[in-house]
Amino acid sequence: MSGLTSQPNLGAIVNSLAGTALDTGISQAGLLRLSNYWEATRELYAPFESNMRYSSSDVYYHEMPGGQYTNLKFQAASLGLGDSWGKVQQAYAAANRALGDIVKVTPSSKVVGDLAQFMVQNDLNEHTLVERASELSLPGSVVEFMQGYIGQPPAGFPEPLRSRPLNPTPTRTITLDC
The missing domain is CATH 1.10.472.90 (Conserved carboxylase domain)
Known part of the structure; x- marks a missing residue:
């Protein structure tokens, strides 16, 4: 549920640090699967949100x-x-x-x-x-x-x-x- 007005999207952080001394080692493919899951879940909560859209890495x-x-x-x-x-x-x-x-x-x-x-x-x-x-x-x-x-x-x-x-x-x- 990150992004928008909340904390930054974890996938964006992981990808921006990939290949650097600060590489997290977190699986980008695994984060993408989670992102897809939460994208679908967030649609259930759309009636309770403003017209903002979700972000994804x-x-x-x-x-x-x-x-x-x-x-x-x-x-x-x-x-x-x-x-x-x-x-x-x-x-x-x-x-x-x-x-x-x-x-x-x-x-x-x-x-x-x-x-x-x-x-x-x-x-x-x-x-x-x-x-x-x-x-x-x-x-x-x-x-x-x-x-x-x-x-x-x-x-x-x-x-x-x-x-x-x-x-x-x-x-x-x-x-x-x-």
Whole structure:
């Protein structure tokens, strides 16, 4: 129930100290599970609270910008993925890694979000996404990103994810002599 007008979110503190001499050693994944639990619990108490929203440290895992978070959550619900929001968050992190850990600003954050939802809808993980990229009909924003229409990532485009959708496996042509 931390954050808001109470004490700071423990996950934010743990993540900010990670890798320093003050590293707490507390599991970030464990804190995320607790955060998800309390997020759901807090909804039960919403009628008794002001219109303030809860905070969470899950941003350290999925790296979703705030505006993208609210937009993507609404889009996910519109696509029937509202009950799979946790999977969409995990897929966002996986999509970001697959795309080369890009800087997420508009429109690049949308590219990552589109790919994340696509991955959840098609039951893909990072590995199967890359392996099947030449046969998948990826979202247009992802293909445009890979074509360079949204700019060039600082570390370059991720291979082989970039070349597979842009150079799909040719289909076999059968000629009939009639």
